[in-house]
């Protein structure tokens with residue numbers, strides 16, 4: 001396929017204007033300037049068409065501008081756009097009822113609605129302290145939980161997120177996330193690598209750094225996102241749940257990226273047969289309207305009136321978009337994510353057999369990571385190659401994003417069809433073939 005020669009003239013002019021007025025802190029992977037989108041396709045301002053393997057960083061769950069989501073937004077906008085969280089409205093209640101129905105624990109669920117994933121995490125941190133009357137937490141290396149002062153303290157996927165911002169929140173200690181592809185801890189006989197990680201937490205952190213009676217919660221992504229689309233080994237969550245129960249510590253799972261049907265189940269934690277005490281959601285929850293939620297067991301969300309709140313919580317348009325989104329996921333896209341995800345994993349295994357630069361393909365549903373290495377033995381990350389594949393994909397009309405040290409994440413809309421997946425994987429392999437020749 002011919003290269004698109006990007007960015008085009010209109011995109012170039014807009015990027016120049018952007019650089020004069022927008023904060024330079026935003027990381028932009030490549031010069032894509034959006035004009036419009038439909039389903040899994042997007043067009044830039046110069047009329048170039050792209051297939052989308054990243055869904056606005058795993059946000060556009062029902063595809064771009066799904067007519068049912070658009071209709072829900074339009075109808076709500078005509079009625080009222082805002083009322084403030086000091087008052088009531090039905091779509092907010094309906095959404096919380098739905099979240100109660102799909103929450104990954106048997107106990108009744110209460111929800112606190114937020115404007116973003118970070119705010120949902122911030123809410124969970126505050127609630128854990130309030131409920132347990134304890135101060136400390138355990139997080140994980142490679143984690144991404146957002147960028148406000150509390151959440152960013154837990155974020156540990158790039159040193160850049162902390163540099164220049166100290167002092168951060170007190171009382172957070174990180175354990176290594178159980179990455180079976182790149183283990184850093186010793187396993188004992190009969191232990192899986194997830195169980196070894198939990199033993200490390202018990203012996204090294206709770207035994208040597210801070211006593212369990214001071215620990216309010218353990219915050220962990222059910223599948224690590226920004227850290228490299230890492231799936232913890234089977235033994236990890238059951239052992240972690242047991243540890244939390246033993247010491248009265250809350251298990252808080254961050255499902256901002258992995259939740260809302262992305263992995264073929266409502267929540268990724270459901271793949272591991274464990275019930276958390278709290279979870280955070282955002283991204284795919286409203287197809288791109290700003291919305292997040294901290295969802296907790298009723299017995300945990302016990303804070304008093306006025307202790308926590310916000311102006312836009314339960315925003316009427318976001319709630320309407322979310323209800324339409326959840327309905328679509330429930331009726332069609334949960335099953336589609338599982339089916340097209342398996343289909344893509346099989347195809348990627350075939351591509352891996354043809355490309356020694358691929359060290360591992362891993363994923364659940366439509367949350368798939370392809371890890372590139374310089375050498376299968378040493379597993380040295382092939383960062384330059386990864387970045388080149390992303391750029392060459394863009395030039396061929398495929399939007400991708402990297403994560404971890406040398407991973408490309410495939411997180412398209414949950415509505416992606418098998419033929420769109422075929423088209424995207426063909427472009428991906430073309431880009432990879434060229435990159436392998438260029439980057440030695």
Ligand SMILES: Cc1ncc(COP(=O)(O)O)c(C=O)c1O
Pocket residue numbers: 057116117118119121144145146147221225226254255256257258282283
């Ligand atoms: C797992 C996880 N938690 C939290 C966040 C932060 O969400 P937001 O960017 O909406 O604040 C992200 C964003 O990428 C995420 O992936």
